[in-house]
Amino acid sequence: MHSDTDLHTHSTASDGRLAPAELVALAAEAGVRRLALTDHDTLAGLPEARAAAEDHGVELVPGLELSCQWRRQEIHVVGLWVDEQSPILTAALAEQAARREQRAERIAHRLEQNRMPGALDGARRLASGATLTRPHFARWLVETGHVPDMPTAFRRWLGRGKPAAVGFQWPPMSEAIDWIRQAGGVAVLAHPLKYRLTSTKLRALLADFAEAGGQAMEVRSGIMDGDRLRHCLARAEEYDLLASMGSDFHAPTRWQPVPGRLPTLPSGTRTVWETRISGGAGSAG
16 A cells, blocks of 8 residues: 655656656656655755645655765765745755855866866756756766766766766754754655664764754655664664655656655554654654
8 A cells, every 4th residue: 555645745846757747647646645855955846846846735845855965974864844935944955055055166177177177058958947967967978978878877977986976065964953943844865775884883873963953854755665664663762763755856756756655654653744744753853
């Protein structure tokens, strides 16, 4: 049975391939009734998504996905039910945009050193004014024939340790959590298994996340088997974190689930949306 909730998706406001309204329409068609738009370090897509959600009878959860740092590891924290008018969050996102522009310039320089000129202009064109991200460079590499597809772009050039990978200093995880909490939102650790941490390091991350005010973690992110789901559910319970879930949708491709194709969580799971409805999550601290 598929869930009617998806709390992690991306649109053309960052590195997604569908406009916010198109994303909402796709999710509604698939049976999603509660949808969070969580673009990278931006809230720009929310007005369009909200108008479409009203047309389709979908509850839109205002959100975003913040890039941050934990022990020299890049970590992503999703903020749900954030106040879009928060001065603290607005200022923080301006800083994040500047950081992303600096990283983009360094990525383009690395690609140019490898005889691939024009990457920055090409990525900016594909972004169309949206937050500039690595997938925009990946799309440019595909478009220009340097690689056959997006996964190869990351595997060969943009992934960690590859020639165009750029080490970057994002703000501390505790700071990102504070931005979300100050904006009245719920801080959720995104895709915890994606970081490929050892069991000991994952527990350390979760302990630090909870201590810093993090309230939930994604126990299901994209396509996951039963063992990984059970592992994440156990860790959420161990660190008293609510359960969240999302497709992490970027584009309708064969390697990504579309919104509305996520199985429901086991009965009795303490979910972030049910707790939010009952008034038990989301207060700023």
